[in-house]
Amino acid sequence: MAQFPPGTAPIKAEYLLSGPAPSSAPDDDAAEGSRNCIGGTWRSEEPRSSGPSRKKMSKEEKKAQRGQNKGRRFGKIRDEFDLCWKIANGAACEHGTECRFNHDIASYLTTKPRDIRISRVTEISENSPFIPETPPDALSDASICPVFAELGECRYGFKCRFLGSHVRTDQVGSLSLFTDEVRMANAAVSAREVNFVGSEAQKMLRSKKYQFPIADAYMKEQKFAEDAPRKSEKETLIVLEPEQMEMEIELSSTPAGNSASIKEENEISVENSKILSEKVVQRTGDLSSQADTPDVPVRYREKKRLNWSGKTYLAPLTTVGNLPFRRLCVAYGADITCGEMGLATSLLSGSKEEWSLVRRHPSESTFGVQVAGNKPNTLVPTAEVLAKEIGSNLDFVDLNCGCPIDLVFKAGSGSALLDAAGKLGRIVVGMNKALGEIPVTVKLRTGVKEGQNTVHKLMPRLSTEFGASCLTLHGRTRQQRYTKLADWDYIKQCVEAVRAKEAEEDLVPVPIFGGGDCFSSQDYWSCVEQSGVDGVMVARGALIKPWIFTEIKEHREWDISSRERLDLIGKYAEYGLSHFGTDTAGVNATRRYLCESLSFQYRYTPIGLLERLPGRINDRTPTFRGRDDLETLLASDDSRDWVKISEMFLGPAPEAWSFTPKHKSNSYDSQG
Incomplete structure (x- = not known):
């Protein structure tokens, strides 16, 4: 070499x-x-x-x-001859002749591409050419529809590219669809995706008619908390650092209509005791001073306890972390999965695409939804609608405080929240209120700027004061991105800080997962042993080798063959x-x-x-x-x-x- x-x-x-x-x-x-x-x-x-x-x-x-x-x-890419969905499924179309889609099944089938036949891995050669060129006929029983094989029916009807699996030809040559009642009964619980948010709820979100009683009450409390100190300024002693004093002076010269937003942006706010600790405290965005604030921890005893020690965790991944990929990782040993990052503003606007990200497959035994946002008045309502619409099929909601990309960071979301501890606390407390017994977890980075790790001051507050039920820490700053190796020594320091605070407050420890550069069973167990985390959240390692969860559970390095890898791709x-x-x-x-x-x-x-x-x-x-x-x-x-x-x-x-x-x-x- x-x-x-x-x-x-x-x-x-x-x-x-x-x-x-x-x-x-x-x-x-x-x-x-x-x-x-x-x-x-x-x-x-x-x-x-x-x-x-x-x-x-x-x-x-x-x-x-x-x-x-x-x-x-x-x-x-659609069919050249677009058949009406109702007609394709053997039903009547209520629009009749006014329907903009075609109703002629025979004409559609003459233009439809031939059926696809999924190759069995045993039929694929290890040497080129890999597949013999013997395609089946247009409607061939050799074609196996994955949807029909799993559910006993295919919702795509005649439009299905594996039509030969679920169509019959009668004596006069007419085609008809059929179903498998036994498979349908078995699939009702074990195979059908869940967390479909109805069109009525999405319509109400789009029209701003959806009701958020918990979020509205919480935001009124927040408004009262901001207004109360102004009425009793003479009774409250506030000590400001010089640079904070300059910002306060700048605030005093700002028009009244903009003062609240700027105050929130700079994290100089006095919070109501009833929200966090039953007493009035002054908070700033300076992480170094927050450890000394005399807050009484908020204990969310009604929350489900997350017993995640020893479990494998697939990180939420944008684009590539979709439901089929999560399902694949579960098949190879992933215990905990989380949906792709959803934007709170898009969820609240009823975006069909954004709501598709919360879908869950029954094989995902522990499943959460990840959300990103920058303010309590968007994240708390998002938590409330998640609890109302899909709460029965939701094990946790993860707040993204680690996304480094510019569009998210510059909007004050993702890793930007690391430098806004007061705001982050209000968000987590509010989400906890809105979610009821569903736990809130938080995904973090070590800090924002390279060489300035700060999250060891924030993490103890998240678990003991704000009520986070699990913390996951990626061992890099926002600025580092992937340019350097993850800092597992610092992850260990953060774990020790959280455990010390929990012991001091006599609280049950929350799970802590680390992350960064885990690519083998040896990496995984070495990181767990050396840093004291409950597990490692696996991201890139799972993208490159989804079978890494099998390696972790079996404490071995798998010399997977090309045919075994192809079987994974087929799945x-x-x-x-x-x-x-x-x-x-x-x-x-x-x-x-x-x-x-x-x-x-x-x-x-x-x-x-x-x-x-x-x-x-x-x-x-x-x-x-x-x-x-x-x-x-x-x-x-x-x-x-x-x-x-x-x-x-x-x-x-x-x-x-x-x-x-x-x-x-x-x-x-x-x-x-």
Whole structure:
């Protein structure tokens, strides 16, 4: 390995191929980026510069290459001949001849693409070509519909791309749909997704008619808390630091209509005793002074106790942490799962897309919803509507105080709340009130600025005063992003600070999970032992190798074969079809998210090829060949190969469909 720089994966010589030295590691900041697409498709005009023989990139070139492909577009691809949904399911359409969709099933079937047949892994060869080209007929019994196989019925009817599974032909050649009553009965509890928020509730949210009695009462208390000290300023002694005094003077010269918002922004507010501790206290945004505030802890004895010690936890992940991926991780040993980050403002506006993020599969034994926001008057109502609409199928609500991306941070959400402890306290207390017995958990980073870890002062307050039922800490600051290794020594310091405060207040310890760079069973158990956390929240490690939860539970490093990895990909395809749908639009939504997943999984280096174990998450991989053609294909960084893999399970991709990876660092076509 002498020819490669430090940080290169130690691959055995017999598997190395000649070529350039490994490039820089993929930009994982994009994993936490926005779900939105803006503008046109981003394309790289030049391959990445790498190795000593390449021209050194300028600072501007490096900056342009980093980050997220913000211009990605994934338009829905629909059937050319769009059949009415009611007619497709064998029902009558109430719109009759005025319906804007077609009602002619026979004409639809003549233009409909042939049925898809999901390949069995045992039918796929380990060497190229991997699948023999023997496609089934248009309506073939060889086609197996994942939705019908699981639920006993397919809600997509004649529009299903696996129609041969649930259609009969009578003596005169007419087609009819059928169902499996036994499967339907069995699936009612074990297979059907839950947490569907009804259209009426979403409509009321959009029209601002939804009622929030708990949130409204809480915000009135907050308003009273802000107004009360103004009436008794002479009776309250407030000591301000010089820089705080300057801000207070600036506030006094501000027009009355804006004073409240600026006061909240600078975290100079006097809070009502009835909210937190039955007495009046003065709070500031200065973390160094908060440890000395004489607050009495609020104890939420009515909350469900979270007994999470020893359980594996899949981190909430934007875009890639969807329901099919969570379901896949559960199949490989994940105990706790959390939905993708939902924006409080979007949930309160009744966004259909945002509310789809709270869906839960019955296999998710412990499931939570993560929300992000910047004010009590949005997060507390969000908590209340979650409790009302899906509370019976919700184990916890997680507050995001760790998201580092600019759009979230600059809005005062995510990791920006780390420097606003007073506001954060009001948010957590209010959410606790609104959620009833459902626990509130908080996801954090070590601080905002690099070299300035501050969260050890905040975490004890979250668990003992504000009522957080679990704390998870990513071992990096917001500014560091993924540029440095996680600081597990500091995570240990934070755990000790929380445990000391809990012991002082005679409180039952809350679960604390750490996070950062966990990529193997050895990493996991070493971090647990050395830092004192109850477990490790796994994020990138699960994206690259979803079977990491099996490794953790079995205390081993799994030299997974290419065929076993392909079986995992096949499961993801089936889970995706069950969630997104088996019609043309659903198949291509599944293809898109499968390729998103493969844009991480290709980075796995088989441990049977390594000279030393375990593999490390930030190691750069030189060009290598696998132990068979399939293993080599699964390691390809060419996005066209990811589409090729998807075609093994989802049929040929439409000509109009293309995939642009989320990371700029792998958004090019491999050269040569």
